[in-house]
Amino acid sequence: MTEKLSINSQKIGKQLEIIFVKGILDAHSAPDLEKFVAETIAQGNIYLLFNLKELDYISSAGLGVFMAFVEDLRNRGGDIKFAELTEKIYSIFELLGFHLIFDIVPTNDQAIELFNQKKLRTNE
Amino acid sequence: MDYFKTLSPFAILLFVVIVLLLVFTDIAFISASFDYSTIWKLVDWLFFSGILGLFLPSIKKSLHTEVISATKFSGRFLETTKFLFYLLLFYFGYFVAISLLKWLVSAKYLFLFDKAINLVFNTSISFALVISQLFWLSNLKTKGAKKLILSFISLLGVFAFVMAINFFFSDEMELEENARVIDTFFSIAGIVIVFFAFKMKNWIAISSRYVIKRLILYSTLMIVLFIILLSQGFHFQKGLYFSNFFFFHLTQIMSAIFLVNYIRVFYLSIISLPLSKIVEQKVYEVNSLSYLTKIVRNFNKIEDICNVITELSYNSMNRSPAILVFLYGNSFEIKSHYGLNSNFNLENVHNFFRNIELSEINSSKIIYSFEEFELNEDFEKPNDLLFKSLCIVPIFVREKLFGHLIVANPTEHFFDEDDLNLLSSFVETLSIAVENYFLIKDTIEKEKYRKELLIARDIQLSFLPKEFPKTDRIEISSFIHPSEEVGGDFYDFIELSEDKLFVIIGDVSGKGLGAAFYMALLKGIFFTLSKNIKTAKDFLIQLNSSLFRKIDRQIHITITALLFDFKNEQVEVVRAGHLPTFVKSGNDTLVVKTNGIGISLAKTSYFAEKLESLSLNISDAEYFVLFTDGLVEIIGDKDINKGIEKLKQIVENEVFSNPKELVEKVIENVRRNGTNFDDDATLLVLKVKNVSSTKIERYDREVINQ
Known part of the structure; x- marks a missing residue:
């Protein structure tokens, strides 16, 4: 069986990591992402940007992964943002009200810009 | 031809010399210028020793070859040999009797009688020898051998017939001359027979000790008999009277062939005897292992296998008592024992274990001799312990020490490596059996768990309302397809008052027991909260505040709540x-997708801030179609958006007059797509009825009140 889910990450700046999630994120693959995110956070990253350009499917268990970390990150001054969502994935995010909880932006750059603003605010 | 390659050059040379000598003496004898008895004797003996020399290399070679169906073959060989043995005994008895008679009575009177008897016996023994030899050879599986035997038998028949005619119609001298030619024929036939006899594979080596012992006995007797027979027993016109030259030589040749074969059998049996113990051990091992495997396959209880193993150990270890011990932490239990006696009884087994640390012997197979124990000062040998050797094999199940197989013997240094290996193979079978037992147990446990899940499922389904609200204002039809396991879909109706009906549908994210528990929890919370409900929005806000940070962060609950207020003809929709x-109202289908965050995803203030509520006039709404993601995922083939769109089309385009019909239409659509429900799927359709009549009623009442 081929991997349903593939996860890559790219370090952008201090404490900022872009995580590219590809494939199917459901109850079976959610633990993989959870583990990956936990490790990323353990490395000291508190600004996480999820690029979901190539995410084909997300189930409620998959959505749960983000919820598991966001509160902790926000308490530490960090955040989770999403970029490049497909229409399909966005509509699911929208249904659950994720667009009200998270910043969902069209491009990585916009998300990074938002993070930098937040960093500035935090530093002030 | 391959056979000749294995022969030594010396043997081939000898063979050629003998053949030449035979031809030479034949010519010489026919010209009648030589003394028969000396020359013929010489040729005979040279011939027989030549045969022996010729086939000695093959004796050596055949020892190393394999054997097919040895037991069957050795059985037949023994039968043939026995038959020949009794025949020869009888023959010798006859020989002694005739000699005595010759000594007592004048030979003159006996001559005719002797000639007749001799004819019968000589003929029978000659044919018996030939036929038994052929019978023996008939076990050869090669096509060539069969052809050879057939041609040999037919030739034999022809010659016997010719000889019989000659015997009655010719005088004796002519007969002797004829017999020269026949002798040559039988000599060649004999060579062929011996040749094939030696080509046979060595079946003796893997025969049982019983068979080999008997083979040695019979072949010794046969060798002695044949040597006597050949050296003096039947000599032409001397001793035992051979009236017929043909039968005399036939018998002599066949006897020689048999002698060679029996020498071979004797030789092989002697060599094979020490091997046979190992062979027997292996045979027993294979048999007992296959027996064990059979037992394991059909077993009901571990105890049964333990009993079989101790019994097999007892029998295969020369009646050494065997016990099987299972370990339970630091204690042990004797599972099975066999052949315990006063030397080795249960009591001193306990004593033994009390004195030996089991951990000392847990890791490897060990052969103990008690000399070693006595050297160890820490070990106090119980006085009543009379066994002197022990063989201990640990039993491992799932790579954990499970117990020991212990075999004891009163002799010092009784067990060797082979014994240990055999016992180990018994124990391995037991390990497999125990592992299987655990596997079966696991399966049963899983099945139990599955049944419990089904019960949980039933309980969960029982949380769903069994009866629809009694109000005549609303007609409801629902469909819920539970997934294999417990799921998280739910719906409920709460009649707040005569005029107010509260309807909720929801889904706890994630499948399985976790979701089900939250669903059960929700049922209670609904009941508590619903007592003070003012609006549907208010209800959801309160629900969020009671659940936020109290449930697993990864679990979230999505709910749509409808609050029907029949008094004010309003319905509030919150998502x-x-x-x-x-x-749906008439031909219009409205998709209500107001803002709202899932329950427990955000803190209550933010949740409340973002929660939108929509109020509709009941008159503007006839049908309400509520569903969970399980349903639209199936309809849209895992794509929720597509599923929603398709469901909307069904609601818009299908013709139906009540909720039940719509529900049936939807299910039909799903089935038509060939998809099966494998997840929780819920559909709830409500129809608001008698809008106008109620209005009038209400209006009337208001009028009356005024």
Whole structure:
């Protein structure tokens, strides 16, 4: 069986990591992402940007992964943002009200810009 | 031809010399210028020793070859040999009797009688020898051998017939001359027979000790008999009277062939005897292992296998008592024992274990001799312990020490490596059996768990309302397809008052027991909260505040709540992260997808801030279609958006007159797509009835009140 889910990450700046999630994120693959995110956070990253350009499917268990970390990150001054969502994935995010909880932006750059603003605010 | 390659050059040379000598003496004898008895004797003996020399290399070679169906073959060989043995005994008895008679009575009177008897016996023994030899050879599986035997038998028949005619119609001298030619024929036939006899594979080596012992006995007797027979027993016109030259030589040749074969059998049996113990051990091992495997396959109880193993150990270890011990932490239990006696009884087994640390012997197979124990000062040998050797094999199940197989013997240094290996193979079978037992147990446990899940499922389904609200204002039809396991879909109706009906549908994210527990929890919370409900929005806000940070962060609950207020002809729709609601009125289908975050995803202040509520006039809404993601995922083939769109089309385009019909239409559509429900799927359709009549009623009442 081929991997349903593939996860890559790219370090952008201090404490900022872009995580590219590809494939199917459901109850079976959610633990993989959870583990990956936990490790990323353990490395000291508190600004996480999820690029979901190539995410084909997300189930409620998959959505749960983000919820598991966001509160902790926000308490530490960090955040989770999403970029490049497909229409399909966005509509699911929208249904659950994720667009009200998270910043969902069209491009990585916009998300990074938002993070930098937040960093500035935090530093002030 | 391959056979000749294995022969030594010396043997071939000898063979050629003998053949030449035979031809030479034949010519010489026919010209009648030589003394028969000396020359013929010489040729005979040279011939027989030549045969022996010729086939000695093959004796050596055949020892190393394999054997097919040895037991069957050795059985036949023994039968043939026995038959020949009794025949020869009888023959010798006759020989002694005739000699005595010759000594007592004048030979003159006996001559005719002797000639007749001799004819019968000589003929029978000659044919018996030939036929038994052929019978023996008939076990050869090669095509060539069969052809050879057939041609040999037919030739034999022809010659016997010719000889019989000659015997009655010719005088004796002519007969002797004829017999020269026949002798040559039988000599060649004999060579062929011996040749094939030696080509046979060595079946003796793997025969049982019983068979080999008997083979040695019979072949010794046969060798002695044949040597006597050949050296003096039947000599032409001397001793035992051979009236017929043909039968005399036939018998002599066949006897020689048999002598060679029996020498071979004797030789092989002697060599094979020490091997046979190992062979027997292996045979027993294979048999007992296959027996064990059979037992394991059909077993009901571990105890049964333990009993079989101790019994097999007892029998295969020369009646050494065997016990099987299972370990339970630091204690042990004797599972099975066999052959315990006063030397080795249960009591001193306990004593033994009390004195020996089991951990000392847990890791490897060990052969103990008690000399070693006595050297160890720490070990106090119980006085009543009379066994002197022990063989201990640990039993491992799932790579953990499970117990020991212990075999004891009163002799010092009784067990060797082979014994240990055999016992180990018994124990391995037991390990497999025990592992199987655990596997079966696991399966049963899983089945139990599955049944419990089904019960949980039933309980969960029982949380769903069994009866629809009694109000005549609303007609409801629902469909819920539970997934294999417990799921998280739910719906409920709460009649707040005569005029107010509260309807909720929701889904706890994730499948399985976790979701089910939250669903059960929700049922209670609904009941508590619903007592003070003012609006549906208010209800969801309160629900969020009672659940936020109290449930697993990864779990979230999506709910759509409808509050029907029949008094004011209003319906309030609130959506907390749940799928949209379809509201159909006439030909219009409204997709209600107001803002709202899923329950427990955000803190209550933010949740409340973002929660939108929509109020509709009941007159503008006839059908309410509520569903969970399981349903639209199936309809849309895993694509929720597609599923929602398709469901909307069904609601818009299908013709139906009540909720039940719509529900049936939807299910039909799903089935038609060939998809099966494998997840929780819920559909709830409500129809608001008698809008106008109620209005009038209400209006009337208001009028009356005024």
